[in-house]
Amino acid sequence: MTHPAIAATGLRKSYGDRAVLDGIDLAVPAGTVFALLGPNGAGKTTAVKILSTLVSPDAGSGAIRVGGHDLATDPQAVRAAIGVTGQFSAVDGLITGEENMLLMADLHHLPRHEGRRVAAELLERFDLVDAAKKPASTYSGGMKRRLDIAMTLVGSPRIIFLDEPTTGLDPRSRHTMWHIIRGLVSGGTTVFLTTQYLEEADQLADRIAVLNEGRIAAEGSAEELKRLVPGGHVRLRFTDPDTYRSAAGALRGTTRDDEALTLRIPSDGSQRELRAVLDRLDSAGVEADELTVHTPDLDDVFFALTGPDIPNQPKENVR
Incomplete structure (x- = not known):
């Protein structure tokens, strides 16, 4: 290693x-x-x-x-x-981009010719050639x-x-x-x-x-x-109340929103779990008007691990 x-x-x-x-x-x-x-x-x-x-x-x-x-x-x-x-x-906004680069070359004790070569290469690499002679303040x-x-x-x-x-x-x-x-x-x-x-x-x-x-x-x-963070789910939205109630009866373990006619089913977002949900809907003869899959993102991780009500915890090192 x-x-x-x-x-x-x-x-x-x-x-x-x-x-x-x-x-x-x-x-x-x-x-x-x-x-x-x-x-x-x-x-x-x-x-x-x-x-x-x-x-x-x-x-x-x-x-x-x-x-x-x-x-x-x-x-x-x-x-x-x-x-x-x-x-x-x-x-330094008072001098040009090129002069900023040459100043850094001097600070690194590069020979004058080498400093100019390095500065020119980097200005080109970072698409700054056209602005090189202009004050950096611009x-x-x-x-x-x-x-x-x-x-x-x-x-x-x-x-x-x-x-x-x-x-x-x-x-x-x-x-x-x-x-x-x-x-x-x-x-x-x-x-x-x-x-x-x-x-x-x-x-x-x-x-x-x-x-x-x-x-x-x-x-x-x-x-x-x-x-590390729970909260993945499949969200089903319906426009017909009867279809919504039929789906709620066919799918156990859901979180219901009777006003929005939506069901939330815990899921890890895998193809296997999504297929299981669709198979259960097919068996009940029910079709959702909209299906979305939510998996935890780094926002969820960040809020879960740094929230104000989360006590300091031992480090989890994922291998």
């Missing part, structure tokens, strides 16, 4: 009496997207800041390794292996975000931390950013993503951890997490 790109055990951080991270474990395989979900204040950004050497963990935290380097004893090697795109853009939100990530890639990092990278972007810009992230991973880069957009995690992440009150409540692939 190859070593994980990011590994942390017992990661802790408190501010005053408040434990922001209360002993979390992380293991992110190289060349994958790992998404950390959680409500505001759950500790997502704090985790990114610690793993990227911007903030020190509390004394007594377990071992933390990033890019194969021990964060406590060799933080400079960690910094050389990573790139960070924070919630707020690092783009860029749209999506363009600034693309430039921000392009600047992060100047040092060819193996691991990139993206802290809520699409916040405030319109749907088209968000999808463009997803395409960029997929391209990074296909090239072998590891992406550690924090986001409040559950669709984003569902679309991009190989593995997802849900952070709640400083602890990881559950971890797994999107499909594994969805299976």
Whole structure:
């Protein structure tokens, strides 16, 4: 087995009496997207800041390794292996996009010729060539975000931390950013993503951890997490009251809505269970006017694991 790109055990951080991270474990395989979900204040950004050497963990935290380097004893090697795109853009609006790129090349101590080559390649890759000579203050939100990530890639990092990278972007810009992230991973880069957009995690992440009150409540692939939450059902709607009553008599274990003339039947959404429902309706000579299947999504997972009335619980690690 190859070593994980990011590994942390017992990661802790408190501010005053408040434990922001209360002993979390992380293991992110190289060349994958790992998404950390959680409500505001759950500790997502704090985790990114610690793993990227911007903030020190509390004394007594377990071992933390990033890019194969021990964060406590060799933080400079960690910094050389990573790139960070924070919630707020690092783009300088007073200079051009190209000048922002060349500034990053200087900060990485690239020779002048090499810096210009890298800047030109990244500006082309991120479709910013036409705007390269314009002040970054004139860029749209999506363009600034693309430039921000392009600047992060100047040092060819193996691991990139993206802290809520699409916040405030319109749907088209968000999808463009997803395409960029997929391209990074296909090239072998590891992406550690924090986001409040559950669709984003569902679309991009190989593995997802849900952070709640400083602890990881559950971890797994999107499909594994969805299976943790009950609530899947088949919904049948009728327009004729007599047909509705006949269906209710034929189908046991349903939840009735006599006003809307709908029946809700618990289901895991599988073809087998759906066929069983249809067979029972056929046997009763009943036909529904509308049939819909609902399976739990990441929204359901998020609300179930981070709701205000849900007590903190031991981590469920789905394998």
